[in-house]
Amino acid sequence: MLVPTALISFFAASGDAFAQTYSFAPGEAKAVTGGAIAQAGDHELHLSGIEAPELDQICKDEAGKRYPCGLRSRDALAALLARGATCTVEPRDRFKRNVVTCYAGTTDINAEMVRRGQALAHRDFDGRRYSADEARAKRSKLGLHAGSFMEPDRWRSGERW
Numbered sequence: 004m005l006v007p008t009a010l011i012s013f014f015a016a017s018g019d020a021f022a023q024t025y026s027f028a029p030g031e032a033k034a035v036t037g038g039a040i041a042q043a044g045d046h047e048l049h050l051s052g053i054e055a056p057e058l059d060q061i062c063k064d065e066a067g068k069r070y071p072c073g074l075r076s077r078d079a080l081a082a083l084l085a086r087g088a089t090c091t092v093e094p095r096d097r098f099k100r101n102v103v104t105c106y107a108g109t110t111d112i113n114a115e116m117v118r119r120g121q122a123l124a125h126r127d128f129d130g131r132r133y134s135a136d137e138a139r140a141k142r143s144k145l146g147l148h149a150g151s152f153m154e155p156d157r158w159r160s161g162e163r164w
Contacts, residue, residue: 025092026089027084027087027088027090028087029086034080034084036055036058036076037073037075038050038053038054038116040103040105048101049101050102050103050122052104052133053124053133054126054155055073055122056152057073057159060072060155062153063151063164067150069164072147080112080116083115084107087107088107089106091105114132117136117137119140120149123154124137
């Protein structure tokens with residue numbers, strides 16, 4: 004069990020409303036998947052507005068060779084978190100999950116995952132926020148877009164290549 008010493012702070016968002024933030028020191032945040040971070044107490048923080056491949060998901064590269072894109076996506080998130088991160092909690096999603104937008108300095112980690120082609124803009128939730136980033140990754144054939152992949156929701160439902 005990972006027990007980060009993440010500092011939990013509160014700041015006034017407006018009037019009497021408060022937004023919760025998590026500050027992770029370098030090496031403290033653990034990427035569970037390409038779209039989720041572990042926090043104290045074994046809870047996960049899900050990155051808002053993105054959908055990453057499932058951890059066991061297999062994709063195909065530009066030559067048609069299969070590769071573990073779920074693991075690659077998780078590793079990309081781990082690299083972005085390596086120097087520390089600050090995550091702002093957003094309203095829970097329809098699955099009652101803790102949802103966050105994370106930053107490494109001024110870099111929006113959620114957006115960066117989409118920009119690198121390691122995650123998709125989530126179509127059912129706040130995907131419009133990152134749709135331009137996804138379009139650029141597709142045009143540049145980065146990450147998942149370099150080859151072919153199955154939408155993560157189809158993979159979760161049991162479809163396979």
